[in-house]
Amino acid sequence: MPYDPSAFPPFAVTVDLVVLTVRSHSLCALAVRRGEPPFQGRWALPGGFVREDEDLTQAAARELLEETGLRAHDPAAPAEPPQENGAHLEQLATYGDPGRDPRMRVVSVAHLALAPDLPAPRPGGDAGDARWAPVEELLQPARADRDQDASLAFDHAHILADGVERARSKIEYSSLATAFCPPEFTVGELRRVYEAVWGVALDPRNFHRKVTGTPGFLVPTGGTTTRQGGRPAQLFRAGGATLLNPPMLRPEV
Structure with a gap:
């Protein structure tokens, strides 16, 4: 039987972005x-x-560039050190509930983007305003006794929760946490990324031993910095090793 495109209802495809940073x-x-x-x-x-x-x-x-001014890193070159104006971008999941968009059938392919401390966003396109907000605030369920408009539109709370969980789980075993850091960073700065993403405090000595124990995971740059105060701290960059072995398991909260 020949294929008849008119026999199927039309639908649109969108991309939604879970853009995470540490502020x-x-x-x-x-x-x-x-x-x-x-x-x-x-x-x-x-x-x-x-x-x-x-x-x-x-x-x-394109949406990432329009919304943040950031260009995505080339996924074909994961070993390259992060660029000042780049961001990690990966596909997250596909969302296709028939009722997720009241306009028509819309399937969204969500992406996760990570970048170091980003400046205040500027709204573009059809956006009336833009802001960075703590993920726990955005994921707080709407209550009957408060403004329902405080909850995220569409199924975006679900997408955001999936993106946050992806980031939290992947930093256990991969180099994804370095995407939140500038090209050169200290072990202390990397530890604070883990603490912010997981929402827990980590022992500095154990953390240092873990992240420096995998050959090629962090590469010393030969420089030091005092930007965090105190004595000069050694600077590192992300190395070619993309897996942390053994993994740094997320503490139970």
């Missing part, structure tokens, strides 16, 4: 206030429709 020792996500229906005035994750001439990765990278 003031807290894990924060980028939220934009919608300037147009549906959910006008509600906070949401940044994103948009995929254009006819771009694939999913290109669409996510």
